[in-house]
Amino acid sequence: xxxxxxxxxxxxxxxxxxxxxxxxxxxxxxxxxxxxxxxxxxxxxxxxxxxxxxxxxxxxxxxxxxxxxxxxxxxx
Amino acid sequence: xxxxxxxxxxxxxxxxxxxxxxxxxxxxxxxxxxxxxxxxxxxxxxxxxxxxxxxxxxxxxxxxxxxxxxxxxxxxxxxxxxxxxxxxxxxxxxxxxxxxxxxxxxxxxxxxxxxxxxxxxxxxxxxxxxxxxxxxxxxxxxxxxxxxxxxxxxxxxxxxxxxxxxxxxxxxxxxxxxxxxxxxxxxxxxxxxxxxxxxxxxxxxxxxxxxxxxxxxxxxxxxxxxxxxxxxxxxxxxxxxxxxxxxxxx
Amino acid sequence: xxxxxxxxxxxxxxxxxxxxxxxxxxxxxxxxxxxxxxxxxxxxxxxxxxxxxxxxxxxxxxxxxxxxxxxxxxxxxxxxxxxxxxxxxxxxxxxxxxxxxxxxxxxxxxxxxxxxxxxxxxxxxxxxxxxxxxxxxxxxxxxxxxxxxxxxxxxxxxxxxxxxxxxxxxxxxxxxxxxxxxxxxxxxxxxxxxxxxxxxxxxxxxxxxxxxxxxxxxxxxxxxxxxxxxxxxxxxxxxxxxxxxxxxxxxxxxxxxxxxxxxxxxxxxxxxxxxxxxxxxxxxxxxxxxxxxxxxxxxxxxxxxxxxxxxxxxxxxxxxxxxxxxxxxxxxxxxxxxxxxxxxxxxxxxxxxx
Numbered sequence: 001x002x003x004x005x006x007x008x009x010x011x012x013x014x015x016x017x018x019x020x021x022x023x024x025x026x027x028x029x030x031x032x033x034x035x036x037x038x039x040x041x042x043x044x045x046x047x048x049x050x051x052x053x054x055x056x057x058x059x060x061x062x063x064x065x066x067x068x069x070x071x072x073x074x075x076x
Numbered sequence: 077x078x079x080x081x082x083x084x085x086x087x088x089x090x091x092x093x094x095x096x097x098x099x100x101x102x103x104x105x106x107x108x109x110x111x112x113x114x115x116x117x118x119x120x121x122x123x124x125x126x127x128x129x130x131x132x133x134x135x136x137x138x139x140x141x142x143x144x145x146x147x148x149x150x151x152x153x154x155x156x157x158x159x160x161x162x163x164x165x166x167x168x169x170x171x172x173x174x175x176x177x178x179x180x181x182x183x184x185x186x187x188x189x190x191x192x193x194x195x196x197x198x199x200x201x202x203x204x205x206x207x208x209x210x211x212x213x214x215x216x217x218x219x220x221x222x223x224x225x226x227x228x229x230x231x232x233x234x235x236x237x238x239x240x241x242x243x244x245x246x247x248x249x250x251x252x253x254x255x256x257x258x259x260x261x262x263x264x265x266x267x268x269x270x271x272x273x274x275x276x277x278x279x280x281x282x283x284x285x286x287x288x289x290x291x292x293x294x295x296x297x298x299x300x301x302x303x304x305x306x307x308x309x310x311x312x313x314x315x316x317x318x319x320x321x322x323x324x325x326x
Numbered sequence: 327x328x329x330x331x332x333x334x335x336x337x338x339x340x341x342x343x344x345x346x347x348x349x350x351x352x353x354x355x356x357x358x359x360x361x362x363x364x365x366x367x368x369x370x371x372x373x374x375x376x377x378x379x380x381x382x383x384x385x386x387x388x389x390x391x392x393x394x395x396x397x398x399x400x401x402x403x404x405x406x407x408x409x410x411x412x413x414x415x416x417x418x419x420x421x422x423x424x425x426x427x428x429x430x431x432x433x434x435x436x437x438x439x440x441x442x443x444x445x446x447x448x449x450x451x452x453x454x455x456x457x458x459x460x461x462x463x464x465x466x467x468x469x470x471x472x473x474x475x476x477x478x479x480x481x482x483x484x485x486x487x488x489x490x491x492x493x494x495x496x497x498x499x500x501x502x503x504x505x506x507x508x509x510x511x512x513x514x515x516x517x518x519x520x521x522x523x524x525x526x527x528x529x530x531x532x533x534x535x536x537x538x539x540x541x542x543x544x545x546x547x548x549x550x551x552x553x554x555x556x557x558x559x560x561x562x563x564x565x566x567x568x569x570x571x572x573x574x575x576x577x578x579x580x581x582x583x584x585x586x587x588x589x590x591x592x593x594x595x596x597x598x599x600x601x602x603x604x605x606x607x608x609x610x611x612x613x614x615x616x617x618x619x620x621x622x623x624x625x626x627x628x629x630x631x632x633x634x635x636x637x638x639x640x641x642x643x644x645x646x647x648x649x650x651x652x653x654x655x656x657x658x659x660x661x662x663x664x665x666x667x668x669x670x671x672x673x674x675x676x677x678x679x680x
Contacts, residue, residue: 002079015099015292015299021259038098054259056083060103061094067079090531120526125391126535135533141522143394144535146417149387152379156391156399157522159375160349164524182387185380 004049005056006065009040016041018055018064024048027055086110088119090139099299101256101289102130105198106137108266109167112273113140122165123157125150127179129171130204138169148179151186154193165276167194173203176212176236183242183284190247190281194272197238200289201310208294212236215313220294235313239286243319249281251320255288257307261316268318280323288314329504334494335360337469337505338428339368341476342400344507347426348374349399351388353381355407356440357496358430362402382407386414386427393423394534396521398480402428404496405446406437409454415489416455419551420536422520424483426476428492430499431632433659441659442496444581447636450491451610458548460555462562463491463609465580469503475607477510478564484516486558493609495632497582497661558611565613566605569595573602575675576620578641579630580606583662587630590667599675609637617644626650628674630667633657 005027012034018041019027026048029039041063043049051068088110096102113119122140126132128147135142145153150168158166175183175197183195202220203209209222213235217226227235243251250272254265265287272283288310290302297305332340339361342350350365362378369376379385385401392399403411408429418425431446433439448454450463462482466472472494479490522532538544568588570576579587584605594601604616617627626649629638634657642651654670656662 002077004079011093013098017099017299017303020300051082053083057259057262058104060096060100060107062085062089062103062107064083065081065085066083068082070078070080072078120528121524123395123522123524132537135535139531141525141531142533142535143391143522144421144533144537145390146387146413149383149390149414152384152387153391153394155377156349156351156388156393157395159377159388160392160395160397160399161523181380182384185384189377 002067002069004046004051004067004069005043007040007042008063009034009042011061012038012040012063013061014038014040015060017058017060021054021058023052023054024050086114088114088139089137092136094137095133096130097293099290099292099302100130101200102198104256104262105196105265105287105289106134108262108269109169109196110138111266112270116270116273116277118165118273121163122167123161125154125157125166125168127168127170127174129174131169131171131198132205134169148174148177149182150174150179151182151191151193151195155186155189155191158191158193162192165194165273167196169196170198171204172197172199172201172211172213176238184245187242187245187248187282187284190249192276192279192281194276195282195284196269197284197286198289199238199286199314200291201235202291202294204291204294213238215309237314239284239319242284247282248284248320249322250275250283252318253286253288253314253316255306255311255316256290257288257303286314329506331502331504332469333360333500333502334469334472335430335499336364337472338402338476338492338494339364340507341473342426342480343368343372343374344473345398345477345480347398347400347480348372349392349397350374350376350401351379351385351392351399352401353379353385353403353407355404357432357499358402358404358428361428361430361499382410383414386411389425390414390418390421390423393418393425394522396518396523398484400426400428402430404430404432405434405443408446408449412455415461416457416459417536418489419455419459419461420457421534422487423489423534424487425489426479426483426492427489428494431493431495433657439659440496442498442582442661443632443657443659444495444583445633445636445657446493447609447631447633450493451612451640459551460610461489461491462558462611463493464564465493465607465609466498467581467584467605469501469505473505473507482558482562486554488554488558493581495581562608563611563613563615564607565616566607567616568603568605570602570604570616570620572600574600574625575628575671576624577601577603577628577630577671578606578637579603580609580637583630583632586662586664587667589664590671593664593668594671594675599671601671601675612640612644614644617641621645621648624649626652626674628652628654628670630662631655632661
């Protein structure tokens with residue numbers, strides 16, 4: 001499925017604020033390191049993300065871009 | 077499935093990754109200012125004045141013309157810029173050492189003169205860049221590099237409440253204190269910053285937003301604990317409120 | 327326009343306005359407060375802006391901000407207030423911003439008094455602020471010369487992107503003489519692409535800063551500054567000589583002291599004592615040329631100053647050991663009389679009198 005949250009892993013500093021604030025607990029710190037030696041935050045379970053954007057709003061480094069699926073109304 | 081962007085990085089900030097510590101709220105507050113300037117479509121008419129502290133390099137992060145000021149002097153530098161270019165938007169971005177210690181005279185007089193500038197005051201109750209010394213806004217009992225036994229009123233006096241003080245000046249048009257300790261308060265902080273720039277747009281006088289912020293590194297706490305520390309310890313001492321709102325800025 | 331009788335402090339202000347300066351940020355301090363007050367009245371008349379700052383520190387920083395927008399801007403003060411400006415001046419140099427700073431020197435150190443002095447010579451020529459730098463310093467000796475040098479100051483500031491100091495003393499600031507403000511021929515427009523005025527229609531953001539965390543880069547910046555100073559040294563030296571062609575001894579004096587010294591020289595000449603004067607007009611760059619041209623043939627120099635002896639060091643450097651350099655000075659705000667200077671001349675150059 002299309003991604004609801006995209007993390008710019010190169011600039012993440014592992015502060016974990018997004019992990020703490022996510023209401024569906026889909027964010028976690030990966031076990032690999034980015035170029036700066038931090039473990040970037042990531043989401044695997046995009047299905048359970050509700051696009052609330054709390055993570056993006058609390059991120060001090062503008063790491064996260066958030067998208068929401070648009071419901072297309074069907075006309076009969 | 078079509079996707080709609082709900083949140084993207086603002087063009088009010090450059091692409092340069094910041095040097096701030098992990099979890100430092102400077103990055104957050106920079107972003108809020110950038111978003112406000114972008115949304116009000118005034119980014120290209122703005123000149124920011126960088127101060128001295130952890131945010132000394134803020135001129136590399138704000139995507140507008142920037143001028144670096146000496147420690148504490150940003151409101152004077154901003155006054156010089158605004159007096160020459162009254163139709164541009166001028167803001168300063170200062171920490172608690174810069175604004176409340178060495179620069180206290182400059183910010184008081186800029187407010188007293190009703191300088192039509194916006195001051196973003198980042199208060200984290202400590203000196204970050206120089207290694208965690210006491211700030212004028214350090215809380216009583218708070219341990220810092222220069223108050224290793226905790227701030228003692230009988231020796232170091234009491235913290236300064238800048239908003240309350242500046243609000244007494246007639247030239248101050250919009251003064252509000254906000255916080256960054258959770259998403260709700262971050263949203264309120266952004267609204268306050270927008271009101272400050274609206275105040276400048278309307279030419280009503282001096283506006284200042286004091287933002288309670290964290291310093292995980294020098295507080296010795298992790299970023300999430302730091303946000304809680306703001307909520308539990310700083311907010312009771314520095315109440316969140318609008319302290320001055322002349323002409324009911326909306 | 328014709329001649330007008332004006333006070334020195336006000337001449338400086340009017341000359342600045344004539345030079346296109348429309349912004350002034352200052353603070354009252356004796357003996358230059360008339361300059362500040364004059365600007366308060368005059369600048370609104372020419373569509374400019376005057377603002378009294380809360381301190382000399384605030385004033386120099388307002389100048390810094392205004393200079394960053396590319397306009398001609400000025401501040402003025404006197405010795406104790408001038409000391410307060412040193413950090414701001416260093417920032418102006420480091421950020422390469424043009425501005426004119428006027429110091430009407432009074433007795434010091436510390437609070438001192440309000441009488442005339444020249445004891446800020448070290449401070450204006452050797453730095454005063456921190457870092458490797460020099461700033462052009464112009465020292466007028468008459469009110470008419472103020473008119474010309476103030477215009478020069480603004481032009482030099484814009485041409486090289488540097489602050490320039492206009493140094494007077496309390497006497498120059500307070501005295502009244504007839505002056506004429508002529509129309510200056512066009513000195514050319516100066517490129518101000520570096521100014522922070524907003525990015526609308528102007529390309530990417532411009533940054534004005536003197537911060538450079540990488541040491542090698544800061545060294546490169548310093549080398550650029552040194553190249554600039556070398557150019558200023560080559561092009562902006564100013565001095566005047568008086569009766570040095572056949573002089574046995576040469577006096578060295580600047581500002582109002584030079585005028586008093588000239589009277590003493592005239593009296594000495596009447597008594598057949600051959601003395602002359604070198605009058606530096608630019609204190610930095612210090613005029614070495616007249617010393618190089620005379621040091622091998624004169625019997626000695628006498629530095630005459632309203633200080634305990636500051637310019638004498640630059641005289642000694644320029645003379646470079648070829649001839650002895652003596653000193654006469656009064657300090658603490660005392661103004662030397664022509665009799666005193668004459669006595670000094672006679673004691674050195676007068677020979678044995680029967």
